[in-house]
Amino acid sequence: MDSAQQRQDSNHDDVGKMMLGLHHLVPAILLPTGFFPPEQVVFETQHSNSTGLPVPNPTHSFWIDSPHANPLAKEGSSGPLTKDADVCIIGAGITGVSSAYHLAQKLGTGKTVVILEARDFCSGATGRNGGHLTPSVFSGFYNRQQKYGAEEAKKSYALENYVSSELVKIIKQEGWDEDLDLVEGGHITMFMTEEEEKRARRDWETARTAGLERVDEVKWLGREEMQAKHGTSYPGVFFPSHNLWPLKLVSKLFSLAKSQGLDSGIDIRLHTRTPVTSILHINNSTSSSARRWSLTTPRGQVNCSYIIHATNAYASFLLPQLRGEVVPTRGQVIAIRPNLGAQVGRSSWRGNGGFEYWFPRYAREEEERPLVILGGGRDSAAPPFEKDETDDSVVNVKVGKTLRGFLPPLFPGMYDPNRNVEWEWSGIMGYTKSSAPFVGSVTNGITSTRVEEYEGQYIAAGYAGHGMPCAYACAEVVASMITADLSGRGNEWTAPAWFPRHYWMGHSGSA
Numbered sequence: 001m002d003s004a005q006q007r008q009d010s011n012h013d014d015v016g017k018m019m020l021g022l023h024h025l026v027p028a029i030l031l032p033t034g035f036f037p038p039e040q041v042v043f044e045t046q047h048s049n050s051t052g053l054p055v056p057n058p059t060h061s062f063w064i065d066s067p068h069a070n071p072l073a074k075e076g077s078s079g080p081l082t083k084d085a086d087v088c089i090i091g092a093g094i095t096g097v098s099s100a101y102h103l104a105q106k107l108g109t110g111k112t113v114v115i116l117e118a119r120d121f122c123s124g125a126t127g128r129n130g131g132h133l134t135p136s137v138f139s140g141f142y143n144r145q146q147k148y149g150a151e152e153a154k155k156s157y158a159l160e161n162y163v164s165s166e167l168v169k170i171i172k173q174e175g176w177d178e179d180l181d182l183v184e185g186g187h188i189t190m191f192m193t194e195e196e197e198k199r200a201r202r203d204w205e206t207a208r209t210a211g212l213e214r215v216d217e218v219k220w221l222g223r224e225e226m227q228a229k230h231g232t233s234y235p236g237v238f239f240p241s242h243n244l245w246p247l248k249l250v251s252k253l254f255s256l257a258k259s260q261g262l263d264s265g266i267d268i269r270l271h272t273r274t275p276v277t278s279i280l281h282i283n284n285s286t287s288s289s290a291r292r293w294s295l296t297t298p299r300g301q302v303n304c305s306y307i308i309h310a311t312n313a314y315a316s317f318l319l320p321q322l323r324g325e326v327v328p329t330r331g332q333v334i335a336i337r338p339n340l341g342a343q344v345g346r347s348s349w350r351g352n353g354g355f356e357y358w359f360p361r362y363a364r365e366e367e368e369r370p371l372v373i374l375g376g377g378r379d380s381a382a383p384p385f386e387k388d389e390t391d392d393s394v395v396n397v398k399v400g401k402t403l404r405g406f407l408p409p410l411f412p413g414m415y416d417p418n419r420n421v422e423w424e425w426s427g428i429m430g431y432t433k434s435s436a437p438f439v440g441s442v443t444n445g446i447t448s449t450r451v452e453e454y455e456g457q458y459i460a461a462g463y464a465g466h467g468m469p470c471a472y473a474c475a476e477v478v479a480s481m482i483t484a485d486l487s488g489r490g491n492e493w494t495a496p497a498w499f500p501r502h503y504w505m506g507h508s509g510s511a
Contacts (some may be wrong), residue, residue, distance in 0.1 A: 091310030092117035093126035098475035109265030118275035128427025135160030185346030313430035330389035377402035444506030
C-alpha cells in the first residue's frame with residue numbers, strides 16, 4: 001500500500017474511532033425495507049446538477065491500487081493518438097471493454113475500434129464495485145411484473161442469468177479462475193426485518209407462479225440454521241452465485257478482445273488518460289463508410305463513424321439530454337478483516353434491504369482472516385443516498401461510520417468494531433428514474449428535429465449499482481446493432497430473446 005493510501009486510511013480511521021458508537025448504529029441499519037422503495041422515490045425527483053468529467057484524483061480502490069493489479073492502467077496514454085476509427089467507445093469499464101469484445105467477434109476485417117478512457121484503465125465504477133457477480137434470481141419480481149407484465153419482467157432475470165453463465169464460461173475456458181479469484185460461494189440475502197422477508201417471499205412466490213427460471217435453486221434459511229452455519233440470528237435466503245476481482249476480469253477480457261480482433265483483422269486500441277470533452281457532428285451522410293463524428297480530447301481529434309457511450313454515471317456530460325435521466329450516485333466501500341478464527345465462509349451477502357453488500361475474499365486457501373469487502377451505507381447519507389454526487393476523490397465520513405459499525409452487531413464476536421479498516425474508497429454509479437438501464441441508439445431518446453445529428457451513437461448505461469450481471473449483455477446488444485448497420489442489415493436486426501424492451505433507450509415505462 002502506498003503512502004497516500006496509508007494517510008487516507010489513517011485519517012478516516014481516526015475519525016471512525018472518535019465517532020464509532022455501536023449502539024448508535026443499530027437503529028440505522030434497520031430502517032429501509034423491501035426492494036429499494038424509499039431510494040427509488042428519491043431518484044424519481046428532479047435533478048438539476050450536470051455531470052462533468054471524472055475527477056482526476058480518485059480514492060484508492062483495493063481492486064485497482066493493489067500491487068500489480070492494473071497493468072493496463074496507463075495503456076495508450078502517451079505516444080501517437082489514433083486519429084481515425086470505425087467505432088469509438090468512450091469508457092474502459094465492463095461496458096466499454098465488453099463492447100470491444102463483442103465487436104471483435106462481429107465486425108468485418110479491416111475495421112478499427114478505439115477505446116478512450118478519461119482516467120486510468122477501468123478506474124470508474126467497475127474498478128470500485130463490491131466484486132459480486134450475482135444475478136437477481138427473483139428479487140423485485142412482484143413489482144416488475146406489476147409494471148411490465150410477467151413475460152417482460154422475466155427477461156430482466158434471463159439477461160442477468162445469461163451474463164453470469166457467459167462470463168463464468170469464458171473464465172473457465174480461458175483458465176482465468178485463479179487469476180481472477182473466482183469463487184462459487186453462493187449468495188445469502190439476510191432479512192433484518194419481518195417486512196423484508198415478507199416481500200422477498202412474495203417475490204419468490206410470484207416468480208415461481210410465473211415460471212421464472214432458477215427459483216428452484218433457492219433455499220430459505222431459518223434463524224436456527226443461520227445461527228448454526230453463519231453465526232447470525234437473522235433469517236435469509238441462499239442461491240448459487242460467484243464473486244471475483246472485477247478489474248482483472250475486464251483486463252483479461254480486453255486482452256482477449258485484442259487477440260481475437262487481430263486474428264480476424266480487426267484492430268482494437270486503447271487510449272487511457274484521454275478524456276472526450278466534446279463531440280462534433282461532421283457529416284450528414286448516414287453511409288457506414290463516412291466518418292460522422294469528431295471527438296475532441298486534450299491530445300487531439302478522433303474521427304469515427306459510430307460511438308458507444310460506456311460512461312454510465314457521466315453519460316449526460318456528452319449527452320445533455322440525459323441530464324436528470326442518468327443520475328450520478330456515489331457508492332462507498334471498505335475492506336476489513338474479521339477476528340482471528342471467525343468462520344465467515346465464502347458466500348457473498350446482502351442485507352438491510354440491499355443497502356449493504358459484502359463478501360470475504362481468500363487470497364490463499366490457508367488464510368485465517370480473509371479480507372472482507374463491504375459496501376453500502378448510503379441510506380445514512382445526507383443528501384439522501386449520495387445522489388448527484390460525482391466526486392470519488394473523497395469518502396463520506398457518515399457513510400464510513402455506518403459501514404464500520406454494520407457487521408459487528410449482526411455477527412457477534414466475529415468483528416471488532418474498533419479495528420482499523422485496511423482500505424476505504426468511493427466510486428460513482430449511474431441510476432435511472434425507472435431503475436432500468438438505457439440501452440440502444442441515442443436517437444431513441446431524442447424528440448427534437450435534429451435526430452439525424454445523433455445517428456450512429458449508441459449507449460449502455462444506468463445500471464443502478466448492478467452493472468456486473470448486466471453490462472456484458474447490454475454491450476452485446478449495442479455492438480450487434482452496430483455490426484448489423486455496418487453490414488447493411490440494420491433493418492433486419494432483432495433483439496435477443498433475453499433482452500427486456502423496457503431497457504431500450506427512450507422507452508416510456510410500463511408495458
